[in-house]
Every structure is written in C-alpha cells, then in structure tokens.
Amino acid sequence: MPAGTWYSGEWGISSLASRLLGVVADARLMRRGFHSGTPRPATWAERSTAVPDRPSDLAWARMEPVRSIRYGIQKGLSAPFAEVMTHPQIEGSEWVQQLDRPAILVANHSSHADTPLLLHALGDRVRERTVVAAAADYFYRRPWLGRVVSLWLNTFPFARSGGAQEVMHRSSVLLKSGWNLLVFPEGTRSPDGRLQPFKPGVGHLAVENRTPVIPMHVRGSQRVLPKGRNVPLPAPVRIRVGKPLSPGAGETSRDFADRVEQAVQALAKGSTSPELTGSWIERWKASDKRAPRPRARLAPEAPE
Amino acid sequence: MxxxxxxxxxxxxxxxxxxxxxxxxxxxxxxxxxxxxxxxxxxxxxxxxxxxxxxxxxxxxxxxxxxxxxxxxxxxxxxxxxxxxxxxxxxxxxxxxxxxxxxxxxxxxxxxxxxxxxxxxxxxxxxxxxxxxxxxxxxxxxxxxxxxxxxxxxxxxxxxxxxxPEALSDEAAMLTEPLACSIHAALRGAATKDDVVLVAGAGAIGLLTVAAVKLYTPPRQLICIAKYPHQAELARSLGADLVVAPAQAYQRVRFATGARRLEGIERDVLLGGADITFEATGNAGSLSDAVRLTRGGGRVVAVGMPGEAKVDWAPIWQRELEVTGAYAYGVEKSTGKRTFEMALEASASLxxxxxxxxxxxxxxxxxxxxxxxxxxxxxxxxxxxxxxxxxxx
Amino acid sequence: MARPGAVIEVDRNTPPTLFHYGEGFRLERLPLGSRIVYPPDPIDPIGHPERAIRRALSNPLEDDPLKELLRPGMKLTIAFDDLSLPLPPMAAPDVRGLVIEEVVDAAARAGVEDVELIAAISLHRKMTADEIRHIVGDRVFTTFWPDRLYNHDAEDPSQNVLIGRTNQGEEVWLNRRASESDLVVYVNLTLVPMDGGHKSLATGLGCYRSVKAHHTVDTLLQSRSYMHPPDSALHASCVRQGELIEDAVRVFHIETSVNNHSFPAVANFLQKRETDWTTGDQAAFFALKQVTDLAPPDVKRAAFHSMLAPYGMTGVNAGQVDKVHDKTLENVRRQMMVPVEGQTDIVTLGVPYLGPYNVNSIMNPVLVVCTGLGYLFNLYKNKPVVREGGVVIIEHPCRYEFNAVHHPSYVDFYDEVLADTTDPHEIESRYEKRFAEDAWYRQMYQQSHAYHGVHPFYAWYWAAFTLQHCGDVIVVGGDRATVHRLGFKSATTLEDALEMAEQTVGRWPSITHLRTPPLMLCEVD
Known part of the structure; x- marks a missing residue:
C-alpha cells in the first residue's frame, strides 16, 4: 500500500502542480529575458564564440554505428532506386570487386546522381571502405545538408579553393588509414556531360602516397539529374571502370594527372585497348573470388 | 406501287x-x-x-x-x-x-x-x-x-x-452488276502471270473480284483474305490459290511473297509483299492493311465503296504505291467490249x-x-x- | 544407393498415374494389367565437382594433360553446348560453367592471350546474354562478353569454312575461328545418349550444309534409335564428319554427365513414383493441379520455365573424343537404363511443358510432335517399346500458339507445310530448300533469337520413324483442329483414346505407360 493520499506526497497533485508552475515560470523568464532584433547592450558590443569552431571532417560518419546504418540505407534504398531508375550497365567491375590496398577512384562528374551510381557500381566490399570528396563550399555550407550527405554517401568536405595543403593532408590521412577516395577531378559538374579539364590535385595525392588510381566513367547520369534540376528522371546509365594506374618511378604528379585524364577520356570513347581495360588474363585474375586476400584493416585515423 | x-x-x-x-x-x-x-x-x-x-x-x-x-x-x-x-x-x-x-x-x-x-x-x-x-x-x-x-x-x-440468256437464273443475273464492277477492277489492276495478287475481303465484291482476276488476268498466285469459313470455301472454289484469315494476313502473305516482316506497333511492316492488292471491303482497317501488304511500287485497287476512312498515308508515300479506284463499268479499253456483256458471258461458267x-x-x-x-x-x-x-x- | 528403374503392373491398389500435360498435369487410371515404366532414382552425384574436373583435366584419356597443351601465343577456342541441354536448365552453377572456369584458369596460368569462347548453337537460336551468363557463370561472362564470348553463326559466310568431304560425300564445315585455332576445347553436357561425342563439334559449330548431310528423313529412319549411337545412321555420319575435323584441328574434348534429378523441391512429387507420394506430395500435387487448371497459359509458362533442376554431376572426362564419349555414355546409361520385357500394343506418355527447343519459350504444336514422338518415344535400345503397327497415345493441350521471336519458321511450317502434307519425305523434297534459304528467317536467325528456317523440318524428321512405325497416334486433351492438322486423332479422355486404339490393335491390348520425365532409356528385349 502506498503511503499518503492522492493529493499529498511526492507524486501528489499539489507537488505536481508546483513543478508545472516552475516550468511555466522558467519559460516566462527566458522569453522575456532574451530578445532578438533589439540592440545589444552597449557594454557587450563584440560578438565572440568562447570556443572556436574546429573545421569538422565528420569523423563520426566513418565510425560505427553510422557505417552500419549507411550500409542499410545503401542496400535497402539507394541500390534498388538506382537499378529501377537507370538500370546501370557496369563494365570492368572486376577491377573494383576487391582492392587489396586503398586506391583513388577518379570519375567524370556531370550530375549529383554520379556519386550514388558509382558507389552502387563498386560492390559492397569496396563501397564500405570508400569516402567521397564533396565540395565543402556547396554541401557543407548548410550543416544539415552536409550531415545528411555524409550519412548517406560517406562524404567528407573537400575545399575547392583555398587551404589546398590542409585538404591534401586530410586526404592523405584518409588514404593511409585504409579508405579509398572517390574524387571528381573536374572540380564541378559538367554543364553538358562532356569532360572538362582535370585539376591536378589527384596527381599530387597519388604520387605522394604511391596510391593507384582507378579511372571510371559515367555516361547518362546527366539525363537522370542534370545541373539545375532537382527531380531525377529515369534514363539508362553506363559505367565503365578501367584498369588501375600506378604512378611510375620518377613520374611527376602533373604527368600522372595527365595520364589519368587521358584514361578517363579513353573510357568515355569506349576504347577497349588492353592498356586501358587490361588483358583478359589480368581481369580474370582481378576477379578471382577464391584467392585469399589480405583484408585491409582500417587504422585509427592519425590524430592531428 | x-x-x-x-x-x-x-x-x-x-x-x-x-x-x-x-x-x-x-x-x-x-x-x-x-x-x-x-x-x-x-x-x-x-x-x-x-x-x-x-x-x-x-x-x-x-x-x-x-x-x-x-x-x-x-x-x-x-x-x-x-x-x-x-x-x-x-x-x-x-x-x-x-x-x-x-x-x-x-x-x-x-x-x-x-x-x-x-x-x-x-x-x-x-x-x-x-x-x-x-x-x-x-x-x-x-x-x-x-x-x-x-x-x-x-x-x-x-x-x-x-x-x-435463258440459262442464267434471276438470282445469278442479279449479280451481273457487281460482277461487272469486279471485272472492271480486275482490268484496272492488270495483273500479269508473274504477279502475286491479294484480294482483301471476301464479301460479294471480294469473291467476284477473285473470280474476275482468275478469269481475265490470271496471276502467279491469288491470295484472298476471308473472315468467315463459308467465304473461304467460296473464294477457293472461285479460284483463290490461298485463303487466309485476317489475323494471319501478314504472316501468310509474307511467306507467299518471300518478303521480310518487321514487327510494328499496331500493324506489322512487310518489306516486299503482294504486287497488286484489291481492297474489297472499304473499311479503314482493311485499307490500312492493304497498303502495308503491297510491295513497293505495287498497285492498290479500291473496289469496295470506301467512306471517310482513316488510312495511314506513310506506306503509300514511302512505297510509292499506285492507289487507284475502280468504280463502275462501261466499255473496257483492253478488250473493246462492254463490261456488262463480259459479265453476262462470265457468269455462265461461275x-x-x-x-x-x-x-x-x-x-x-x-x-x-x-x-x-x-x-x-x-x-x-x-x-x-x-x-x-x-x-x- | 539409388533404386534402379522399374516396370510396375497396375493392380487394384495402384494409385492413379501422373501424366505430364503441357504446363499442367492429368491424373489417369490406367486399365488393370497395364505396365508403368519408371525411371531410376537419381544416382549419387560426385561430391566435389571442381576437384573432379581438375582431376579429369590433368589425367585425360589418351591425350596430354590440358596444362601441357597450353602455351603463350597460341590460339585457344573453347566451345560449349547451348541451352537445349540439359532439360530443364540446371540450377547455378551449371556444370559447363565449372568446367569452363577451370579451362580458362589453366589458360590464364599458361598466359594464353588469344582465347575465345563460342556457344555451339548450330542452327538453334542465338542465346541471349543472360542465358549465356547462366551457362558460363558470372566470372567468365564479365571477363569475355561480348568480344570474346559469342554465339556461333551458321549463316555468316565469312565465319564458316569447308574442311572437306567424307568418303560418303558429306560436306564438313566448321566455324572459322575454331578451324584456325591451335586448340579447340569442347565443353559438353550429355543428358541423353544422343548428345556428345563427334556430334558436338560436327553439328554444334557446323552450318546448314554440313548438318543437312545427316539430318534427313532417310538417315533418321535408319537410326533405331538415334538415342543409341551404335544403331544410329545419324551418329555414324557424325563420326565420319567428326574424324575429318579431328584431322584438321587439335581438339581436346571434355564431357560431363548429370543425374536425373530434374525437378526442384517445390515439384518434388514429379520426381517420385505415385506409390511413394507422401501426404505432403499429394497436397502439393493437388494444389499445383488446381492452379494449372485455372491459370492462363502465359502465367503457367512463366512459372514452369523458372524452375531450374538441381542436377548433380555424375561424371566428367577429358581427352580424345571417342574414349571420353564411351565413358560418358557408360555414366549416362548407368543413370537412365530400365530393362523392359517385350514390346506392347499401346504406349502412353504425357508430353511436358519443355522440350529441347522451347527453353524460355512456347512449346508449339510442331515441337509437341518433336518432343513426344521424336525424343521421348525414341528413348529406347534394341527396339521400340510399342510394336510395329501399335498405337502411341500422348497427352498435351496442343494449343495453336507460337513464340513469334523464337519460332518464326515454325508458324509458317504449321500453316503452309502441314496444311499441305504431313509426310516427312514429301515435306523434305518439296519445302525444305525454300525454308532453308528464306532471307527473312536467315535475318531473324542472325540478328535476333530465332531458330534457323530449316529447324522445324528437323523437328518433324525426328518423329519420322515413329510416324512410320506406329499404326496410329492419338492425342488426348489436345485442341481438335491442331491435332488434325498434325495428322493425328484427337480424344477427350484416355478411356476414349484406348477405345479408339483398340480399333487399330485389336481387343484387349497390352498397354505400357512411360512415366517420363525424368528421362530414362528403355532397353527392350
């Protein structure tokens, strides 16, 4: 039997009423005490944050449980949607079925649909370990958009102008900690689907880290979701993956960047030369599911 | 009266x-x-x-x-x-x-x-x-x-x-007029012995056209499209070499003429087809088929009275078809005889x-x-x- | 240990017998004293197929191990059987895919750059990309399609070369790529004794001019039956052609055989004898029967054609063609052979939804004849199960329906040729050439997925011996107009059909029902 009666004690009606009154009083105080739009007090003229905003690289997006949630979203929503909308035709997928060390994936860019389609083309194992470089000044200008995109596509902010050192450094850290990096070296979406000149950053990154580069080419995504439209429409999409390119000994980053650009151009033209798509023996070996591979472990990211 | x-x-x-x-x-x-x-x-x-x-x-x-x-x-x-x-x-x-x-x-x-x-x-x-x-x-x-x-x-x-003539019954004599129409049409079609001729429709006009073509301009092969069994039987007895159902027209005309058939929307397309087609129903669907079943440069003769019909003109244009009407009779240039006289002669044997x-x-x-x-x-x-x-x- | 096949006599306690009936079934009570021939149960498959394949490749019969035949810089061609085998199609992985993967792997290790894979379709329809993918497997497909993995084209003059003539004057043609290769590896799947051996290459990569050497009415009439190669004029001709090819090209032959586990778990009762049906099987049959009785044909077809068979591999051999084929036939017979005592007056059989030429397609009336009276009837050794002048009763709906893409020449064969005559000799002499040379059929064969223009003739010739041997053919439950066009008699029930048959074979006839598929080979003495 509980002691006391219904109107007294800790959960009695009088006690509850007084707590409610307390809440109301607080709310009234806050509402009256803080104004917006009124002049600041003269004595506190300067606005400042006590703790400076550290530029976030959204490390949370690459940790559990976000990774599992993302896997679910991509398997359950993105992949079926991509299949239905574009029925993507993927050529050379054996090159990205499994990678024994981190690689830079380079693709042309003509649509916001590129990223989900390319990730779809990668296959589960590689997709799980791929981060996407997304324009910091576009996606991360609005924090909620940045978070949604990071959750869905595992993007990280990539500054297109200014702070090149910083961005290169962060990308290297990601590569070193075992992540593949999907980059669009054109810098922005092509207005008409044709290839635009590549920016040289990819060359630097690859040469500096001795990372192979996998050229990819998407055709048709521009019809799905062109620049300037917000609603995707169904259209067929073809994705070609080329043989990985590695920077040669003594090859400068600029030369290597040119070579990568030529490879993507050749893929766009549909060339099937062995230098580009590999001989059948190379592709056969690349697609060997039985050969045991050292599963790359994700190292903890280097602290700054 | x-x-x-x-x-x-x-x-x-x-x-x-x-x-x-x-x-x-x-x-x-x-x-x-x-x-x-x-x-x-x-x-x-x-x-x-x-x-x-x-x-x-x-x-x-x-x-x-x-x-x-x-x-x-x-x-x-x-x-x-x-x-x-x-x-x-x-x-x-x-x-x-x-x-x-x-x-x-x-x-x-x-x-x-x-x-x-x-x-x-x-x-x-x-x-x-x-x-x-x-x-x-x-x-x-x-x-x-x-x-x-x-x-x-x-x-x-x-x-x-x-x-x-004495031998002809009143009923048979009544068909002299439509038979004369058909003879006129057959002579306007002017098939030669190397042609494949298609008669689309097997009503009275269609059947009489089959008979007229067989009598006056016998072709290499005479195909008749007939919808009902009794029509098919009559068409065969009046001289059709092959009688086909409307649903099978494209398939069987293709085979008979060694043409190629391409699948189309609503109607198929034949590359090739009959040399001369007589359209003897006058309805729009049959006219549209007739112009597709006739080879390029061929001739389509409208025998049945058409009304205002929706016919796709693209095949007529692309195949450079010769589309001709065959309304009534008179004196046939090719024989120099009056069509009615020819019809009365012909009906003796039919x-x-x-x-x-x-x-x-x-x-x-x-x-x-x-x-x-x-x-x-x-x-x-x-x-x-x-x-x-x-x-x- | 699997049970061997059996011949059972119908008595009062025998449950009703299952008849295949197109995309459906009928349950019939056979008269007392009738015999039912059941196929053997599936024999135990090889436990580890990949290992067995590797062993076969490294220990071939009368040939060097595959590894030693491969060297860099050579031209290697791998040819494989098309989707007409096995029936129904095998659940992934297909045995041929497993073999091809091993061969390709060996070629990759040896560094053979120039490798091409050709589907030996002969005059069959070109397979679609997905059908080829199913046979060769995903990995081979993505590596080679479409430049180095393709369908043979028997109508492209630049792709076929004349190898020579046999001493009997038969022309031998071969795919150009195969004829120019340093090594041709043929990957076969033998389902019935007719398949495989020299027939694989000589027919599979041949063209109309070489195939017509033995696909004639006379050859087939002299093949008693073509399901037993030693008694088959068809196979004698193929051997002559094949030997000529062996002289011209280095061939490494790989043959596989599978057991007769033809139906997946959902239709397990089809695999069992009616006496063994559990309550579950009975319920499954009952449900499926009701569904197939009610569902429209298209729906039924889609469902039936999606069934894949869980075959198990029973043998794999590699090396010289004849030696390999002997071993394979041994394996096939081990699975299929059923001894049957004496011939009978009437044979009944149900024609199923599937024959060799309508995989993912429609079993049209011509193919009903080909499957029922051609293939199923001819699965005998020594002599047919039905006596000369006896009656064959088949069950099939025989609807007038054709697949316009796959069988354009079949429609015309039915409407033009069969309307004129059903006599194989007459058909052959009057119509075959015209169909074989028709430009439209050729175009459909080359550019679409159509059977060759001449193919319906071969389908009809397959049944030539049956038509000659039997006094009458009665179709139960078929569309009357269609059955008459085919030249047979039509009956509504099996009882009526037996009554009609008695007019041909006399009162109190002996009746034998072939409960097939699963397939079997009746050894009649």
Whole structure:
C-alpha cells in the first residue's frame, strides 16, 4: 500500500502542480529575458564564440554505428532506386570487386546522381571502405545538408579553393588509414556531360602516397539529374571502370594527372585497348573470388 | 406501287450515325427508309422502258447509306427521295428478262454530243450527271426520277438494258452488276502471270473480284483474305490459290511473297509483299492493311465503296504505291467490249446462284436489312429482295 | 544407393498415374494389367565437382594433360553446348560453367592471350546474354562478353569454312575461328545418349550444309534409335564428319554427365513414383493441379520455365573424343537404363511443358510432335517399346500458339507445310530448300533469337520413324483442329483414346505407360 493520499506526497497533485508552475515560470523568464532584433547592450558590443569552431571532417560518419546504418540505407534504398531508375550497365567491375590496398577512384562528374551510381557500381566490399570528396563550399555550407550527405554517401568536405595543403593532408590521412577516395577531378559538374579539364590535385595525392588510381566513367547520369534540376528522371546509365594506374618511378604528379585524364577520356570513347581495360588474363585474375586476400584493416585515423 | 423509299432527313441521319449501324435502329420508324405506296415513275422520254424487278440485291453501298456511313461526297450527286436498288434482274413489259446497267451517263440522259468520258466509254466518270430529263444521280437507285430495284417498277433507258440468256437464273443475273464492277477492277489492276495478287475481303465484291482476276488476268498466285469459313470455301472454289484469315494476313502473305516482316506497333511492316492488292471491303482497317501488304511500287485497287476512312498515308508515300479506284463499268479499253456483256458471258461458267440468298419479300425489309448487316456471321454473301410475287400479282 | 528403374503392373491398389500435360498435369487410371515404366532414382552425384574436373583435366584419356597443351601465343577456342541441354536448365552453377572456369584458369596460368569462347548453337537460336551468363557463370561472362564470348553463326559466310568431304560425300564445315585455332576445347553436357561425342563439334559449330548431310528423313529412319549411337545412321555420319575435323584441328574434348534429378523441391512429387507420394506430395500435387487448371497459359509458362533442376554431376572426362564419349555414355546409361520385357500394343506418355527447343519459350504444336514422338518415344535400345503397327497415345493441350521471336519458321511450317502434307519425305523434297534459304528467317536467325528456317523440318524428321512405325497416334486433351492438322486423332479422355486404339490393335491390348520425365532409356528385349 502506498503511503499518503492522492493529493499529498511526492507524486501528489499539489507537488505536481508546483513543478508545472516552475516550468511555466522558467519559460516566462527566458522569453522575456532574451530578445532578438533589439540592440545589444552597449557594454557587450563584440560578438565572440568562447570556443572556436574546429573545421569538422565528420569523423563520426566513418565510425560505427553510422557505417552500419549507411550500409542499410545503401542496400535497402539507394541500390534498388538506382537499378529501377537507370538500370546501370557496369563494365570492368572486376577491377573494383576487391582492392587489396586503398586506391583513388577518379570519375567524370556531370550530375549529383554520379556519386550514388558509382558507389552502387563498386560492390559492397569496396563501397564500405570508400569516402567521397564533396565540395565543402556547396554541401557543407548548410550543416544539415552536409550531415545528411555524409550519412548517406560517406562524404567528407573537400575545399575547392583555398587551404589546398590542409585538404591534401586530410586526404592523405584518409588514404593511409585504409579508405579509398572517390574524387571528381573536374572540380564541378559538367554543364553538358562532356569532360572538362582535370585539376591536378589527384596527381599530387597519388604520387605522394604511391596510391593507384582507378579511372571510371559515367555516361547518362546527366539525363537522370542534370545541373539545375532537382527531380531525377529515369534514363539508362553506363559505367565503365578501367584498369588501375600506378604512378611510375620518377613520374611527376602533373604527368600522372595527365595520364589519368587521358584514361578517363579513353573510357568515355569506349576504347577497349588492353592498356586501358587490361588483358583478359589480368581481369580474370582481378576477379578471382577464391584467392585469399589480405583484408585491409582500417587504422585509427592519425590524430592531428 | 409498293416501294422502299429513302428520304433525306438530317435528324434521322444523325440518329443512324449515332446508332453505329445497329439493324433495329436502321430499319425503325425513325429511319431514313420507309415502305409505302409511291407514285409510279413516269417515262422521261422516248427510248425509256418500264422494268419490273425480279430479284434485287442489298448492296454494301445501300447499307452504308442506311446506317449513315456513306461519304458526304456522294450527297450532292444524289437526288431525294429515291428508291434504292441498283443490282437487279428484271422483266420488260414484253416479257424479256433483262439486267439494268444502272449508270446514268450521257447516252441515258440524251445528251448529244456526249462528254469526253462517255465518248471514251468510261460512263462512270460522266460529267453530265446533273443534265437531261431525269434528276441528279450517278446511278439508278440513287436518282429520284427513275425508281429503283427495291420497288415494284422502275424506268430505264434502252441503252441500260441487257438481255439475260435463258440459262442464267434471276438470282445469278442479279449479280451481273457487281460482277461487272469486279471485272472492271480486275482490268484496272492488270495483273500479269508473274504477279502475286491479294484480294482483301471476301464479301460479294471480294469473291467476284477473285473470280474476275482468275478469269481475265490470271496471276502467279491469288491470295484472298476471308473472315468467315463459308467465304473461304467460296473464294477457293472461285479460284483463290490461298485463303487466309485476317489475323494471319501478314504472316501468310509474307511467306507467299518471300518478303521480310518487321514487327510494328499496331500493324506489322512487310518489306516486299503482294504486287497488286484489291481492297474489297472499304473499311479503314482493311485499307490500312492493304497498303502495308503491297510491295513497293505495287498497285492498290479500291473496289469496295470506301467512306471517310482513316488510312495511314506513310506506306503509300514511302512505297510509292499506285492507289487507284475502280468504280463502275462501261466499255473496257483492253478488250473493246462492254463490261456488262463480259459479265453476262462470265457468269455462265461461275455458278453464281450460290452467292445469292436468302431472299426476302419487300414487306420483310426489316429482316432483310438486319440479315444483310450481319451477312458474314449468318453465312450469307448477298441478301436480296424477291419481287417476283409482286409483279406477277 | 539409388533404386534402379522399374516396370510396375497396375493392380487394384495402384494409385492413379501422373501424366505430364503441357504446363499442367492429368491424373489417369490406367486399365488393370497395364505396365508403368519408371525411371531410376537419381544416382549419387560426385561430391566435389571442381576437384573432379581438375582431376579429369590433368589425367585425360589418351591425350596430354590440358596444362601441357597450353602455351603463350597460341590460339585457344573453347566451345560449349547451348541451352537445349540439359532439360530443364540446371540450377547455378551449371556444370559447363565449372568446367569452363577451370579451362580458362589453366589458360590464364599458361598466359594464353588469344582465347575465345563460342556457344555451339548450330542452327538453334542465338542465346541471349543472360542465358549465356547462366551457362558460363558470372566470372567468365564479365571477363569475355561480348568480344570474346559469342554465339556461333551458321549463316555468316565469312565465319564458316569447308574442311572437306567424307568418303560418303558429306560436306564438313566448321566455324572459322575454331578451324584456325591451335586448340579447340569442347565443353559438353550429355543428358541423353544422343548428345556428345563427334556430334558436338560436327553439328554444334557446323552450318546448314554440313548438318543437312545427316539430318534427313532417310538417315533418321535408319537410326533405331538415334538415342543409341551404335544403331544410329545419324551418329555414324557424325563420326565420319567428326574424324575429318579431328584431322584438321587439335581438339581436346571434355564431357560431363548429370543425374536425373530434374525437378526442384517445390515439384518434388514429379520426381517420385505415385506409390511413394507422401501426404505432403499429394497436397502439393493437388494444389499445383488446381492452379494449372485455372491459370492462363502465359502465367503457367512463366512459372514452369523458372524452375531450374538441381542436377548433380555424375561424371566428367577429358581427352580424345571417342574414349571420353564411351565413358560418358557408360555414366549416362548407368543413370537412365530400365530393362523392359517385350514390346506392347499401346504406349502412353504425357508430353511436358519443355522440350529441347522451347527453353524460355512456347512449346508449339510442331515441337509437341518433336518432343513426344521424336525424343521421348525414341528413348529406347534394341527396339521400340510399342510394336510395329501399335498405337502411341500422348497427352498435351496442343494449343495453336507460337513464340513469334523464337519460332518464326515454325508458324509458317504449321500453316503452309502441314496444311499441305504431313509426310516427312514429301515435306523434305518439296519445302525444305525454300525454308532453308528464306532471307527473312536467315535475318531473324542472325540478328535476333530465332531458330534457323530449316529447324522445324528437323523437328518433324525426328518423329519420322515413329510416324512410320506406329499404326496410329492419338492425342488426348489436345485442341481438335491442331491435332488434325498434325495428322493425328484427337480424344477427350484416355478411356476414349484406348477405345479408339483398340480399333487399330485389336481387343484387349497390352498397354505400357512411360512415366517420363525424368528421362530414362528403355532397353527392350
């Protein structure tokens, strides 16, 4: 039997009423005490944050449980949607079925649909370990958009102008900690689907880290979701993956960047030369599911 | 005298058209056709005779007029009210059995000199169908002054009359007119012995065209598209080498002509096809098939009376087809003979009685029209009125 | 240990017998005293197929191990059987895919750059990408399609070369790529004794001019039966052609055989004898029967054609063609052979939804004849199960339906040729050439997925011996007009059909029902 009666004690009606009154009083105080739009007090003229905003690289997006949630979203929503909308035709997928060390994936860019389609083309194992470089000044200008995109596509902010050192450094850290990096070296979406000149950053990154580069080419995504439209429409999409390119000994980053650009151009033209798509023996070996591979472990990211 | 009279009435016409060819509407009291006592047509002048019809057929063009599906083009070329019936066998006062060539050209209208077409013998194209002592009209049966086959009596000019040989029955003689149309069409088609000829449709006109083509311009292969089994059997006996169902037309014409067939939307496309196609139904679907079943540079002859039909002109344009009509008869250039004479000769060997029937008295015209509208399903070819009782009594 | 096949006599306690009936079934009560021939149960498959394949490749019969035949810089062509085998198609992985993967792997290790894979379709329809993918497996497909993995084209003059003539004057043609290769590896799947051996290459990569040497009415009439190669004029001709090819090209032959586990778990009762049906099987049959009785044909077809068979591999051999084929036939017979005592007056059989030429397609009336009277009837050794002048009763709906893409020449064969005559000799002499040379059929064969123009003739010739041997053919439950067009008699029930048959074979006939598929080979003495 509980002691006391219904109107007294800790959960009695009088006690509850007084707590409610307390809440109301607080709310009234806050509402009256803080104004917006009124002049600041003269004595506190300067606005400042006590703790400076550290530029976030959204490390949370690459940790559990976000990774599992993302896997679910991509398997359950993105992949079926991509299949239905574009029925993507993927050529050379054996090159990205499994990678024994981190690689830079380079693709042309003509649509916001590129990223989900390319990730779809990668296959589960590689997709799980791929981060996407997304324009910091576009996606991360609005924090909620940045978070949604990071959750869905595992993007990280990539500054297109200014702070090149910083961005290169962060990308290297990601590569070193075992992540593949999907980059669009054109810098922005092509207005008409044709290839635009590549920016040289990819060359630097690859040469500096001795990372192979996998050229990819998407055709048709521009019809799905062109620049300037917000609603995707169904259209067929073809994705070609080329043989990985590695920077040669003594090859400068600029030369290597040119070579990568030529490879993507050749893929766009549909060339099937062995230098580009590999001989059948190379592709056969690349697609060997039985050969045991050292599963790359994700190292903890280097602290700054 | 007793006759079925066709009058002109816009509300009735609209009603018929809305009913979409339903027999009970087309013969109702609101219809364009009425049975009753009408004035006996007067003889317009010398050379005209009175003819008492014996058997008078219900033609597809009559049915089109009744159900409001005839082309507006024909409207100014007709005078109202008229008594329908232009394919008939009849008897003169003196007892001679005759058939009437219904076309009302210069000779009939007493125009001297005749227009250039009548002079050539192509009386169907006569330019003077509005002149002379009788009313406007292309044919007996569409002209107010002459009477028509669906009445007790009509008047005809001597130049319209052809004596029927003893051996020919009244029923077979009645088919002289449509047979003459078909012979005219066959000669306009002018198939050679290397051609593959297609006759689309196996109603009376289609069957008679099969017979005419076989007789006058025998081709390498004669294919007939027939919808109903009795039509298929008749087509075969009249000389078709191959009879196919409409649903199989593309498949079987392709095989017969060694063409290629491409799958299309709604209709297929044949690369190749028949050399000459006779379209003997006059309906839009069949016309659209006909132009696709004919090879490039081939000839399509419209025999059945078409109305205002939606036909895709792209095949005609792309295949450079020669599309030609075949309306009526006169004197055939290729033989130098009159078409009716040729038809009377031809029908001696064709045993055309089997195409005619059943026969109805004029008083049962509602049943007759209903039967004629459903002729294919009822296993009939040409429904006709039997007027022998009337004239004898 | 699997049970061997059996011949059972119908008595009062025998449950009703299942008849295949197109995309459906009928349950019939056979008269007392009738015999039912049941196929053997599936024999135990090889436990580890990949290992067995590797062993076969490294220990071939009368040939060097595959590894030693491969060297860099050589031209290697791998040819494989098309989707007409096995029936129904095998659930992934297909045995041929497993073999091809091993061969390709060996070629990759040896560094053979120039490798091409050709589907030996002969005059069959070209397979679609997905059908090829199913046979060769995903990995081979993505590596080679479409430049180095393709369908043979028997109508492309630049792709076929004349190898020579046999001493009997038969022309031998071969795919150009195969004829120019340093090594041709043929990957076969033998389902019935007719398949495989020299027939694989000589026919599979041949063209009309070489196939017509033995696909004639006379050859087939002299093949008693073509399901038993030693008694088959067809196979004698193939051997002559094959030997000529062996002289011209280095061939490494790989043959596999599978057991007769033809139906997946959902239709397990089809695999069992009616006496063994559990309550579950009975319920499954009952449900399926009701569904197939009610469902429209398209729906039924889609469902039936999606069934894949869980075959197990029973043998794999590599090396010289004849030696390999002997071993394979041994394996096939081990699975299929059923001894049957004496011939009979009447044979009944149900024609199923599937024959060799309508995988993922429609079993049209011509193919009903080919499957029922051609293939199923001819699965005998020594002599047919039905006596000469006896009656064959088949059950099939025989609807007038054709697949316009796959069988354009079949429609015309039915409407033009069969309308004229059903006599194989007459058909052959009057119509075959025209169909074989028709430009449209050729175009459909080359550019679409159509069987060759001449193929319906071969389908009909397959049944030539049956038509000659039997006094009458009665179709139960078929469309009357279609059955008459095929030249047979039509009956509504099996009882009526037996009554009609008695007019041909006399009162109190002996009746034998072939409860097939699963397939079997009746050894009649």
């Amino acid at each position: 007793l006759a079925l009279e066709f009058s002109r009435s816009i509300p009735s016409y609209l009603l018929m058209r809305a009913a979409g060819g339903r027999a009970e509407v087309a013969t109702s009291d609101l219809s364009l056709l009425h049975l009753g006592d009408v004035d006996v047509p007067e003889l317009p002048g010398p050379g005209w005779r009175q003819v008492r019809p014996l058997v008078s057929g219900v033609c597809g063009s009559d049915l089109a007029a009744l159900t409001g599906h005839a082309s507006f083009y024909l409207e100014p070329l007709t005078s109202y009210p008229f008594i329908p019936g232009h394919e008939l066998s009849g008897r003169l006062e003196d007892g001679t059995r005759v058939v009437v060539q219904p076309v009302l050209g210069c000779a009939v209208r007493g125009i001297e000199p005749p227009c250039r077409f009548c002079a050539e013998g192509r009386i169907g194209l006569c330019l003077n169908v509005t002149e002379g002592p009788i009313d406007v009209g292309l044919q007996t049966g569409y002209c107010a002054g002459t009477g028509g086959g669906w009445g007790e009596l009509l008047v005809a000019h001597e130049s319209q009359l052809y004596e029927v 045993n055309l009685d089997r195409l005619v029937g059943p026969l109805f008295p004029l008083t049962e015209y509602k049943e007759a029209i209903a039967y004629a509208l459903a002729a294919g399903r009822m296993s009939a070819v040409r429904v006709a009125f039997d007027l022998r009782g009337l004239s004898d009594g």
